[in-house]
Amino acid sequence: MDERERYEQGMKVRRAVLGDAHVDKSLQQRNEFNEEFQDLITRYAWGEIWNRPVLPRQTRSMLTLAMMVALNRGDEFRMHVRAALNNGVTREEIREVLLQTAIYCGVPAANAAFHIAEEVFGGG
DSSP, X not given: OOHHHHHHHHHHHHHHHHOXXXXXXXXXXXXXXXXXXXXXXXXXXXXXXXXXXXXXXXXXXXXXXXXXXXXXXXXXXXXXXXXXXXXXXXXHHXXXXXHHHHHHTOHHHHHHHHHHHHHHHTTO
């Protein structure tokens, strides 16, 4: 697969996972400073990693949620809660991921994540 094909595959997966509105907004905000970064994440995060066949998207979403809690990345966590729901991850499964993070990442990190997830579930 050449880089153009990887980008196209990445954009397809990115749109499927994050939704057209989110991706369109990201692309509208692309500029000379960040365009290479946008290209990089589309090709490698979405075109390479999220396209690998061994782990289903639901599993990748749950892993990503746990990592965002561990890294204290609230904005990315919020985005990936929406993505997880798009990928068919249930609220119950998200709750289980957050309970697991309470043990391994700490109660304060999980508490913040629970609040963010509830905002997303409520449409916030």
